[in-house]
Amino acid sequence: MIRRVAGLLGLGLLLAAGGASAEPRSSPVEACAYCHGADGIARDTEVPHLAGQNERYLFNQMLAFKSGKRVHKEMRYLARQMSTEEIGALAAYYASLPPR
Numbered sequence: 001m002i003r004r005v006a007g008l009l010g011l012g013l014l015l016a017a018g019g020a021s022a023e024p025r026s027s028p029v030e031a032c033a034y035c036h037g038a039d040g041i042a043r044d045t046e047v048p049h050l051a052g053q054n055e056r057y058l059f060n061q062m063l064a065f066k067s068g069k070r071v072h073k074e075m076r077y078l079a080r081q082m083s084t085e086e087i088g089a090l091a092a093y094y095a096s097l098p099p100r
């Protein structure tokens with residue numbers, strides 16, 4: 001719990017610092033941070049880093065999860081709740097973060 005709160009605080013600082021032009025409207029970023037890290041760097045070895053990844057790649061992977069072409073239960077569930085616009089904003093946001 002403490003770790004989760006710290007993560008969300010970190011995200012707030014990050015968004016404030018970066019101006020966050022690519023910040024998605026409804027900020028599902030908080031839902032992603034739980035697994036992928038507030039800074040796009042995953043703490044769990046089973047979860048890929050998103051920070052600094054190619055924007056087009058992230059976008060395509062999210063669409064593949066959404067359509068079921070790429071199979072993963074949690075990612076499919078999340079991607080299905082999102083519009084193409086939200087996915088585009090998230091892809092731009094994570095691509096803009098500094099890689100590890």
Ligand code: HEC
Pocket residue numbers: 028029031032033034035036046047048049050058059061062071072074075078090
């Ligand atoms: C419950 C944990 C969890 C949450 C929450 C989560 N992800 Fe993921 N995500 C994963 C895992 C695990 C994978 C690796 C899937 C695989 O093995 O194919 C993944 C893969 C991805 C990939 C593909 C990365 C690559 O290198 O191919 C993208 C893009 C992604 N997630 C974006 C997001 C976004 C955006 C959100 C928030 C809306 C999110 N994820 C929320 C666990 C999560």
